[in-house]
Amino acid sequence: MQRRHVVQYGAAGVGAVALMLGVGWWRVDGPGAPKPAGQRPLPLSAMDFRLTDHEGNEVGPETLIGRPTMVFFGFTYCPDVCPTTLSDISGWLEDLGNEAAQMNVVFITVDPARDTVEAMAEYVGYFHPAIRGWTGPANQIARAAEGFRASYERVPTEGGDYTMNHTASVFLFDAKGELVTMIDYHEPREFAVPKIRRALTEYVEGAT
Amino acid sequence: MSLLLLLSGTSTPVFAGSEDVVVENAWSRASIGVNRPGAAYMTVRNTGEDTVTLTGLTTPLAMMPEIHETKTNAEGVSSMAPAGEITIEPGQSVALKPGGLHAMLMKLQNPMIEGETFPLTLTFSDGGEVTVEVPILGIAARGPES
Ligand SMILES: [Cu+2]
Numbered sequence: 482m483q484r485r486h487v488v489q490y491g492a493a494g495v496g497a498v499a500l501m502l503g504v505g506w507w508r509v510d511g512p513g514a515p516k517p518a519g520q521r522p523l524p525l526s527a528m529d530f531r532l533t534d535h536e537g538n539e540v541g542p543e544t545l546i547g548r549p550t551m552v553f554f555g556f557t558y559c560p561d562v563c564p565t566t567l568s569d570i571s572g573w574l575e576d577l578g579n580e581a582a583q584m585n586v587v588f589i590t591v592d593p594a595r596d597t598v599e600a601m602a603e604y605v606g607y608f609h610p611a612i613r614g615w616t617g618p619a620n621q622i623a624r625a626a627e628g629f630r631a632s633y634e635r636v637p638t639e640g641g642d643y644t645m646n647h648t649a650s651v652f653l654f655d656a657k658g659e660l661v662t663m664i665d666y667h668e669p670r671e672f673a674v675p676k677i678r679r680a681l682t683e684y685v686e687g688a689t
Numbered sequence: 690m691s692l693l694l695l696l697s698g699t700s701t702p703v704f705a706g707s708e709d710v711v712v713e714n715a716w717s718r719a720s721i722g723v724n725r726p727g728a729a730y731m732t733v734r735n736t737g738e739d740t741v742t743l744t745g746l747t748t749p750l751a752m753m754p755e756i757h758e759t760k761t762n763a764e765g766v767s768s769m770a771p772a773g774e775i776t777i778e779p780g781q782s783v784a785l786k787p788g789g790l791h792a793m794l795m796k797l798q799n800p801m802i803e804g805e806t807f808p809l810t811l812t813f814s815d816g817g818e819v820t821v822e823v824p825i826l827g828i829a830a831r832g833p834e835s
Contacts, residue, residue, distance in 0.1 A: 557721075558726065561757075561787060561788065561791050561793075562769075562788060565787035568831050608828075608829050632764070633766075639755075640795050640796060642726075646766055649765055666767060666788060
């Protein structure tokens with residue numbers, strides 16, 4: 482049993498290195514080549530990834546352009562931050578009511594190994610019906626995170642399982658796919674809801 | 690415990706402090722099956738005169754219950770790790786709440802079903818224990834009042 486865990490960690494390590502090399506290549510030569518702004522997410526139109534939504538549809542950044550968008554990274558095995566954020570988002574959407582009806586709301590997993598399309602479908606079903614779940618191959622998840630400047634990391638836990646560290650902020654884009662602003666983890670509703678209203682109404686040209 | 694009782698040789702309580710611990714507003718979220726870990730939240734209040742130290746958890750619901758702490762760094766990245774022992778000064782309380790300290794319930798033995806409850810025992814460094822019945826709310830619950 483102990484030995485099997487060691488072997489599994491070994492394999493995960495090789496995978497992690499391969500993933501890092503992939504991300505590294507993409508960062509240097511690909512469309513994610515460094516920008517002076519550094520941490521600022523790209524416009525959706527400058528991102529490039531292919532994922533699958535929880536209903537099995539092929540999706541990508543272009544799916545989101547044309548409507549205001551809210552994006553959050555997480556994983557369904559998260560016991561604390563992700564269910565809290567998804568219920569916060571559900572509460573914001575309820576506050577906004579019809580105003581938010583035309584909004585894209587997407588939960589992108591950082592744990593595609595466990596978060597299959599079926600797992601995402603069941604999970605998002607417990608929250609606001611507007612919330613879509615996106616998953617896909619590990620390299621495409623990495624490209625998505627790179628575009629949003631989100632980070633994540635697999636961390637083994639004592640029991641032989643693992644958890645994921647991940648960016649907990651919610652990203653807000655306007656209908657043209659330009660970043661409006663971000664909502665920090667557990668930001669009070671009285672700050673979060675006006676930010677979403679801005680994404681719904683404002684066509685941002687430059688910085689926030 | 691039994692050793693302490695033998696040594697003290699009396700029926701007077703051997704606890705120093707933990708008998709004055711009060712647990713309030715406990716709640717948890719329903720789970721999907723048993724593969725994902727659960728979490729429980731509560732306020733642990735020390736109403737006594739002595740400092741108490743919360744050292745661990747036990748529950749028939751989970752083989753590996755542990756106190757964890759979620760932290761979010763300046764870059765907005767959240768991570769979670771065992772919190773170790775938690776000291777509560779006299780008259781103070783510690784809140785286990787979403788995004789901070791929580792009772793992490795790993796290796797669930799049964800699914801956590803909305804509307805049911807489960808017993809969670811907090812163990813203290815003086816050998817005392819406090820057991821609380823934790824209500825299970827919906828997966829999207831935000832707290833005991835919602
Ligand atoms: Cu935890």
